[in-house]
Amino acid sequence: MTSLDSRTVNDPAAAASDGTPPPAEAAPWWTTAVVYQVYPRSFADSNGDGIGDLGGVRGKLDYLAELGVDAIWLSPVYPSPQHDNGYDIRDYQDIDPVFGSLAEFDLLLAEAHERGIKIVMDLVVNHTSDEHxxxxxxxxxxxxxxxxxxxxxxxxxxxxxxxxxxxxxxxxxxxxxxxxxxxxxHLFAKQQPDLNWENPEVRQAVYTMMNWWLDRGVDGFRMDVINFIAKQVELVSGPAAATDGGSPMGAQIHDYLQEMHRAVFAGRTGEHLTVGEMPGVSIDDAVLFTDAARGEVDMIFQFEHVSLDQGTHKFDPLPRSLVPLKRSLARWQDGLAATGWNSLYLNNHDQPRLVSRFGNDASWRYESATLWALVLHLHRGTPYIYQGEEIGMTNVKFDSIEHYRDIESLNHYREAVEQFDQSPASVLAGVHAMGRDNARTPMQWDGSANAGFSTGTPWLAVNPNYPAINAAADQASARSVFAFYQRLIALRHNDEVVALGAFELIEPDHEQLYAFTRSLNGQTLLVLANVSDEPLTVQGAWLPDDISGAELLLGNYPGDGAAALRPWEARLYRL
Structure with missing residues (x-):
């Protein structure tokens, strides 16, 4: 794998002529940061109406500070008819009353900043609500x-x-x-008409709005499907066969993002974050988007690794296969090593829970939750934690489509059952595995009614396993997922090898082992992870060195099993 001169992350022109990595302080703040995504509707309800709100987020800031995160990505809280849970925006410069008010948002911002936590807003400007x-x-x-x-x-x-x-x-x-x-x-719901970014008046209106939020004190934007703002104009009015299932993204996307950077971020003081959600982009695209010299975005969310377990469509789940997953992640590590930066995630508000999707949420929930935490956070990039991930929350299996709320799942179910005559049970199985409501069930805070999320009736039912899986129980446990995440976050803050070291995958074709090294300035870290229910012998030609004398920095089992990795065991060594 290609090694990184870490200065290229911040200023490609500043790399030393001999390629010597600069000090860690030369790299941007987000190289040592961890971001926590809050889905406000499902996070914490402060007024008992069954819907999470800004008051609920404010009430949990100490929890997030204890976890150690550096920034909160706040999913949309703007006024909205809620056809797509806030991603259909009626007014870009206000707060929906269901979540609170601008005054309460200002309090959240101030109280987060007091704790050293930044607030990153969700920016949805590919489309608006049809009520805008x-x-x-x-x-x-x-x-x-x-x-x-x-x-x-x-x-x-x-x-x-x-x-x-x-x-x-x-x-x-x-x-x-x-x-x-x-x-x-409308590339999404019919209530979400696409804005025409070919019109300069649209672009200027968006930039004015973004500056309004930055002037208010927010610390950046996560940009929803931002690559779709540029359309292949010649195909918009083209024949029915013109799209062949490809991305609608047009080449002018780079011009738009560079113009946005000049109009919104250039010349501002402070530390802002821009991350673009970009379905369908390639590594070559990502290098251009995240090259600091080009002035576009700091990092992107790509979808390759979370599409590998899907068959003919999203709701057609395939069995988990480790080899393509680690090869995909390693390819992105390699591709963005010299220029650019990765976003690291395995779940979010649109993806199933990682412990259910990639692990074993029944027999080995703690072990597989912490294994994937260690593996992901030890890749090079900025890790994103989705609410509940840090306590090992799982997918939910409601027994009827009537219990689901997500427009994507509901539309798919109706189309598959009514138009294509598929069996309700088989369609529901796909929703169980891949539906977005897996991530949107309310946060499980404790074992009280409604998992401590609300004193009212939750907008979406709580996962029935909340008496056993909740934040209070996890933090009190000797085997705490939360405590494991705390240690991972501290490692990223304090060890420049974790933040900036070069990545090299070991044994890419091994179906049970996920192993790699991170190296910087003569220091090397080794990750060994057994992604299976069976023990795995550690000895083998794939080991870079004899690990018998290596320092074990972190593991998810007590002690050091040495010769064998136990089921879902993960270890981090300093060689």
């Missing part, structure tokens, strides 16, 4: 000044959609608006 004033104006007539703020097209032959693009939430990506007789584009 911009779209209300745009759809009012074909000659409205805001008509060109969205993608409108005349019907195709025999009144068909302008092209064959499909929505990510099932069905076509075009909806006919009866008022004007034209179709509007």
């Amino acid at each position: 004033p911009w779209f209300v104006e745009s759809r009012s007539s074909i000659d409205n000044p805001k008509r060109d703020w969205y993608w409108w097209r005349q019907p195709g032959a025999a009144g068909a959609e302008p092209n064959g693009w499909g929505s990510a939430f099932s069905g076509p990506a075009w909806t006919l608006d009866e008022t004007t007789g034209e179709y509007y584009l």
Whole structure:
């Protein structure tokens, strides 16, 4: 694997001529940081209405400070009709009353900053809600000044959609608006019309809004499907076969992000974070997006590794296979080693729980939760913890689709059962495995009613296993997932090899072993992980050195098993 001159992360022109890595303080703050994602609706409810809110987040800041995280990524809290749980925004410069108010947001921001925790907002500007004033104006007539703020097209032959693009939430990506007789584009739900970034007025309105939030004190943005803001314009009105299932992303995306950087971030003092969610991008794309010299974004979320266990579609789960997963992650480590930076994640608000998806959440829940924590956090990049991950929360299996709330799962179920005549049980099994509500069940704080999430009726039912799996019980346990995450976060803060060291995968074809080294300035760390229910002999040609005298820095079993890795055992050595 290619080694890193860590200065290229911050300033490619500043690398020493002999390639000697600079001091750790030369690297950006986020190279030693850990980000915690809060999904406010499901985190903590402070007023008993069954929906999490900003008051609930404020009440848990000490918990997050104790965990040791450096920043909170706050999923959308803007005013919204909630068709897609806040990712359909009605007003970019306010707070939805269900979550609180701008005054309460300011309190959250101030109290987080007092604890040394940054707040990163979710930025959703590929689309708005169809209730946003911009779209209300745009759809009012074909000659409205805001008509060109969205993608409108005349019907195709025999009144068909302008092209064959499909929505990510099932069905076509075009909806006919009866008022004007034209179709509007929505890559997601029909209530989420896509903004037309070809229009400079749209771009300036977005930049003005972003500056408003930064002036208020927020510390950056996680940018939802940001690569989709640039469309392949020649295909928008093209024939039905023009898309062939590929990404709609257009080449002008780099121009847009560079313009955004100049208009919003250039010249600002302080430490801001920009991370772009970018489905379908390649490593070559990511190098360009995250090259600091180009002024686009600091890092991206890519989807390759979380798509490997999907068959013909997302809800067609495949058995877990370690080899393609570690090869994929290693390929991204290698590809962004010399220029750019990785985001490290295995779950978020759109993904199933990692301990259920990649581990064994029944017999080996603690071990597999901590194994994947160690493996992920020891890769090179910025780790993202999704709420509940730090206590080993699991997927949920509701016995009826009526208990689910996610628009993606509900649309898929209806389409599969009603249009394609699939059995309800088989479709529900796919939702159990891959549905987004797995991540959205309320945070399990303690063993009291509703897991301590709310004194009211939760908007989405709590996972029934909450009496056994909750934050209070975990923190009181001798085998605490929370405590393990604390130690991992401290390692990233204090050990520059963890933050900046070069990555090298060992035994890429081994179906049970996940092993790699991290090296910097003559120091080497070794990760050994047994991703299985069976013991694994440690001795082998794949070991870089004799580990008998190596220092064991962290492990998820007591003591050192030496000759054998126990089921789901993970160890971190300093060689």
